[in-house]
Amino acid sequence: MAKYTPPQQDKTLQWVDIIVVVLAIFAALWLPLKMGWAGNSKVLEKIDNPTWETLGQTAAQVAQWNKLGYADAAAAHDIIQNKWDYTINWTQLIILAVALIGYFVFLFRASDKEYREVIDEKFNGK
Amino acid sequence: MWNTIANIGWALSAALALWMIYDWWKTDSTYSEATLTSSREGEIEAVSEKHKV
Amino acid sequence: MSSTTVNEAPQKVSLSRVLGPGHVWALGVGIVLVGEYTGWNFAADKGGTLAAMIICWVIGLLYTSVAMIDSEVTSTVAAAGGQYAQAKHIVGPLMAFNVALYLVFAYTMLEVSNAILVADTIKSYAGEDFTYWYHSGIEAAVIVVLAALNYRGVLMTLNVNFVITAIAFIAIIILFFSVQPWSQGAILKLGDMVTPENALPYGWLGVIAGFHWGIWYYLGIEGTTQAAEEVRSPARSLPYGTMAGMITLLVGASITWYVCASLMPWQYLGSTVYPLLDAGRLTENKTLEYMMFIATVLSALASANGCINDAARAWFSLGRDRYLPSWFSAVHPKYRTPYRSIIFLVPIAIAFAFISDINQAITFSILSGVLHYTFMAINIMMFRKKWPLGSIRRGYTHPFHPLPAIVLFILCVVTYFAIFLGYGAQLTAMVVFYIIMSLWFHFYRYQYVKRGDQFTMPWPKPQGY
Numbered sequence: 091m092a093k094y095t096p097p098q099q100d101k102t103l104q105w106v107d108i109i110v111v112v113l114a115i116f117a118a119l120w121l122p123l124k125m126g127w128a129g130n131s132k133v134l135e136k137i138d139n140p141t142w143e144t145l146g147q148t149a150a151q152v153a154q155w156n157k158l159g160y161a162d163a164a165a166a167h168d169i170i171q172n173k174w175d176y177t178i179n180w181t182q183l184i185i186l187a188v189a190l191i192g193y194f195v196f197l198f199r200a201s202d203k204e205y206r207e208v209i210d211e212k213f214n215g216k
Numbered sequence: 217m218w219n220t221i222a223n224i225g226w227a228l229s230a231a232l233a234l235w236m237i238y239d240w241w242k243t244d245s246t247y248s249e250a251t252l253t254s255s256r257e258g259e260i261e262a263v264s265e266k267h268k269v
Numbered sequence: 270m271s272s273t274t275v276n277e278a279p280q281k282v283s284l285s286r287v288l289g290p291g292h293v294w295a296l297g298v299g300i301v302l303v304g305e306y307t308g309w310n311f312a313a314d315k316g317g318t319l320a321a322m323i324i325c326w327v328i329g330l331l332y333t334s335v336a337m338i339d340s341e342v343t344s345t346v347a348a349a350g351g352q353y354a355q356a357k358h359i360v361g362p363l364m365a366f367n368v369a370l371y372l373v374f375a376y377t378m379l380e381v382s383n384a385i386l387v388a389d390t391i392k393s394y395a396g397e398d399f400t401y402w403y404h405s406g407i408e409a410a411v412i413v414v415l416a417a418l419n420y421r422g423v424l425m426t427l428n429v430n431f432v433i434t435a436i437a438f439i440a441i442i443i444l445f446f447s448v449q450p451w452s453q454g455a456i457l458k459l460g461d462m463v464t465p466e467n468a469l470p471y472g473w474l475g476v477i478a479g480f481h482w483g484i485w486y487y488l489g490i491e492g493t494t495q496a497a498e499e500v501r502s503p504a505r506s507l508p509y510g511t512m513a514g515m516i517t518l519l520v521g522a523s524i525t526w527y528v529c530a531s532l533m534p535w536q537y538l539g540s541t542v543y544p545l546l547d548a549g550r551l552t553e554n555k556t557l558e559y560m561m562f563i564a565t566v567l568s569a570l571a572s573a574n575g576c577i578n579d580a581a582r583a584w585f586s587l588g589r590d591r592y593l594p595s596w597f598s599a600v601h602p603k604y605r606t607p608y609r610s611i612i613f614l615v616p617i618a619i620a621f622a623f624i625s626d627i628n629q630a631i632t633f634s635i636l637s638g639v640l641h642y643t644f645m646a647i648n649i650m651m652f653r654k655k656w657p658l659g660s661i662r663r664g665y666t667h668p669f670h671p672l673p674a675i676v677l678f679i680l681c682v683v684t685y686f687a688i689f690l691g692y693g694a695q696l697t698a699m700v701v702f703y704i705i706m707s708l709w710f711h712f713y714r715y716q717y718v719k720r721g722d723q724f725t726m727p728w729p730k731p732q733g734y
Contacts, residue, residue, distance in 0.1 A: 094720045096591070104594035107714065111593065114709075115617065118702035119378070119633055122695045123625055131691050150461035151534040157551055158537060170536045174315060174691055176474050182693050189700045190685065194643070196704070200711045201361025206734065208362065211721030213730040218395035222403035225410030232417040236612055239420075243601060243608070247280075252599035255283040257348045257498075257589055258725030 093211060131175045140167045284349060285605040287424045288500045293493045293510025295431035296578065298517050299571035300379065300489035302437055305518075305525045306545050306568045307386050308485035308631050314539025315482060315691065316475030318530045319468035321538075323476055324483030325522050331680040332487040334673035335642055336515045338649045340508035343494040344664025346726060347503035349607075350586030351494030351579075356644065357590070358726055359652050362718065364644065366592050366710045367703060371641040372495075372583040377618055378634035379489060380576035383569040384408040384622040385630060389542050390565050408622040415574045416615045419581065422604045423499050430574050433567040438521060440564030444549060445524045447557055448531075456552060457531035467535055480680075480687035484635045486522045489572070490514050491641075495579040504664025542627055577611065577618075584610040591718050592710070632692055636699045639684050646678035655731035 099107075137144055140163045142152045147163075147170075160166040244252070312321040339352070348354035353372060357365035388407040392399050419426050448456045469475055493511045500506045529544045532551045541547050549561030585607030588597025601608040621630065650671060658666060667673060688696050 096717045096719055099594070099717050104596060107594055110709070111706075112617070114702065114706060115374075116620075118699060119374075119621060120624065122698045123629060131693075146467070147534060148461060148464070150458055154458075154462070154532065154534060154551060155537065157553070158533075158547065166536075169540050172540075174471065174475075174478065176471060176478060176690050178690075179693070182697075183689060186685075186689055186693060186697050186700070189697060189704070193700055193704050193707070197364055197367060197707060198360065198647070200707070201364040203361075204363055204711075204715065205361030207720050208723050209731065209734045212724045213734075218391055218399055219403050221391075222399070222406035222410075226406040229406075229409040229413035232413050233615075236417055236420055236608075240608060240612060243603075244599075247602055249599075251280050251282060251602065253589075253595055254281045255589060255598060255600045256725070257350075257354060257586065258727075 094207070132172050133175050134168065135171045135173055137167065137171060140164055140171075145170045280602075282600045282602045282605070284423070284498050284600060284607070286499055286501050288427060288496055288506070290506040290510045290513070291431055292424075292427040293496060293500060293506050294514050294517070295427050295434050295571075296496055296575050297490045297493040297511055297514035298438070299430040299434040300376075300492050300575035300579070301487055301514070301518055301572070302434055302521065303383055303386065303568040303572035304485040304488060305441065305521050306437070306565045307542055307627070308382075309482060309522065309525070310529065310538050310541060310544040311485070311628060311631075312479035312482035312539075313530075313535050315471070315687075316477075316479035317468055317470045318463045318535040318538060320471075320476040320479045321483070322526050322530065324479045325486055325526055327680070328480065328483035328486055329519050329522065331642070331677060331684075332490060332518075333515060334677040334680075335491055335645060336511050337667040337673050338645055338677065339491050339494060340511055340665045341663060341667045342649060342652055343497060343507050344504045345661065347497040347500070347507070347664075348586070348725070349495065349498035349582045350589075351497060351583070352491065352641065352645065352648075353583055353586050354497075354725075355494075355648060355652075357723055358728075359648055359655065360644075362590075362592070362715065362723060363707060363711050365590075366587070367707060368641065368644055369583045369587045369592070370703065370706060371637040371644075372492075373580045373614070374637040375488070375634045375641065376492065376576040376580035376583070377614055378621065378630050378637070380412065380573045380580065380618050381621045381625065382627050382630040382634065383573035383576070384411040384618070385625075385627045386542065386569045387411050387566050388622075389627065390546065390562065390569075393543070393546075394562070405623055409619055411570065411573055412577075412615060412618050412622065415570065415577055416611055418574065419577045420601070420604065420606055420608055420611050422606060423496075423578065426574060426578060427496075430571050433574075434571045437564045437568035437571060438517065440560055441521055441524055441545065444545065444552075444557060444561060445528055447554070448528060448548075448552055450527065453531070457528070459527075459531040462532065462534060463530055470535070474690070477683060478687050478690040480684045481632075481635060481690075481692070484638055484684065485631060487515075487518055488635060488638050489575070489579075490518065491645075492575060492579045495582040498582075508665040577614070580614055581607050581610040584614060590723055592714065629695075632688070632695060633699070636688060636696055639681055639688070640699075640703070642677060643681040646674045646681065649674045655733065656728065657732065660732075661728050 142163045312324050342355045346355045353369040356368040388404045497503045529548050532548050543565050546561045546565045549558040587593040588595050597610050599609045
């Protein structure tokens with residue numbers, strides 16, 4: 091098999107590649123932050139005029155809250171009543187599963203194709 | 217006190233960033249690109265590690 | 270650029286082999302130990318205090334598998350870039366490209382969360398007038414000072430890491446013995462904090478959901494392999510350093526859970542950013558409190574330091590194979606470090622430290638980590654198939670194959686589901702990002718890569734090709 095000679099990459103094009111990668115990194119990391127997608131399935135279950143009892147805290151637990159600087163139940167209310175909503179959104183789960191499986195299938199198949207070329211050139215090309 | 221430390225942090229970051237950029241520029245203009253990018257994967261292993269059974 | 274050098278055959282520069290097993294331990298544990306100081310406790314938020322303990326041990330099993338698998342492969346493929354070089358030799362170029370991106374993402378975001386942790390910890394003492402400007406100043410200093418240290422050389426970097434990691438670990442041990450763990454009720458009140466009613470507030474679904482943060486007890490231990498090219502005898506030092514690191518972390522994680530669970534109501538434990546510092550505060554002993562303050566900062570510094578080291582090595586390897594412009598593969602002739610890669614990642618880290626908050630940064634890091642472990646489970650199966658035992662010399666052969674790989678794979682699938690519970694959109698966005706990058710690489714960038722040159726190990730041809 092003929093040895094593959096890659097084309098020379100222009101200096102400018104090298105910079106274009108770097109910029110593309112950086113932009114993609116920022117899009118992937120910054121967009122979810124900007125759109126508020128990150129960890130958004132928490133719900134505040136409000137209790138009016140909370141007391142330690144209605145928040146379900148025992149005397150020993152209240153003592154620790156006090157030591158941590160939460161003088162009364164109202165101060166700790168937002169931490170205690172902020173709860174996760176684990177209702178499963180099946181559509182979203184299926185989309186995610188398809189994306190993940192599709193990603194790994196493509197990844198391994200395309201890698202294998204490239205890998206065969208590498209092995210061919212390294213071991214069979216001599 | 218912490219605010220002063222944070223300000224020193226800014227100054228230190230700026231100074232070290234400048235030093236790195238200066239050293240980077242100096243290195244790039246002293247040595248050829250071929251020398252700088254001459255590292256190859258597996259070269260040291262070829263000498264030190266023998267993968268014979 | 271090259272005008273000043275005389276035209277001889279270009280002189281060779283490479284990374285230098287200066288590290289021993291202690292440095293490997295310092296790199297691995299240094300990166301991870303901060304997970305005990307922050308992050309693991311968010312598992313309590315997702316599933317309750319008892320869930321955090323179950324997860325600590327189940328995820329400990331996942332990581333023991335990771336460490337065993339990794340030790341075998343890496344004691345055979347010893348090159349900078351670690352799992353990147355493994356993927357390139359065993360699965361193929363596109364996989365390698367993705368693995369390197371996982372590594373760079375996982376470590377850079379971990380570095381970012383460390384910088385935020387230091388600033389947040391200081392803010393909790395500094396008071397109200399510690400504004401965004403000061404907060405950012407601390408973050409910038411953490412990132413730039415450690416980058417400069419990395420720039421100056423790997424030996425000094427990891428010597429520093431060894432010392433500060435050891436201090437941070439000893440601090441956990443001292444805290445443990447100071448709270449009289451043998452007599453419950455004196456300071457520790459496990460029975461009062463964790464009651465049958467609140468142990469699993471979300472039931473078993475909460476335990477699964479918590480897997481996500483359980484990763485944080487140990488994430489980064491596999492980073493030891495990044496040093497492969499700089500370790501004096503990688504086939505021996507890497508397995509040894511990694512396993513010693515894993516034992517350190519299992520001990521540290523169990524102690525941390527026990528002390529924190531016995532001192533804080535679970536809702537608080539799940540929301541604080543510095544559980545061990547809070548544990549120090551709750552002992553009402555000022556010396557212990559200040560010790561935990563210093564240890565929290567040191568653990569974050571050790572972690573950021575190791576992350577800069579690892580992310581830069583992965584980025585450097587990408588340049589060396591022309592997966593990215595080869596400009597990144599430059600080695601500093603005097604300091605023998607991948608200096609351009611180190612500098613390049615600094616502004617990215619600083620930008621994210623300024624805009625994101627700590628548990629978002631951690632989630633990004635965890636996502637890339639789990640994708641990475643999924644790869645490792647499949648990778649070891651392919652490694653054993655393409656080069657069966659006996660066909661090449663392995664520095665270490667892990668026992669019970671394929672059990673660790675299967676355990677690892679199943680735990681990864683569970684963890685995807687755990688991340689989905691609460692962070693589904695973020696996970697999907699990340700997967701889309703990796704799909705786009707893979708298409709870009711496969712259909713465009715790969716044309717600039719030399720084919721046969723990528724395979725650098727002196728191995729026989731793989732079976733089946």
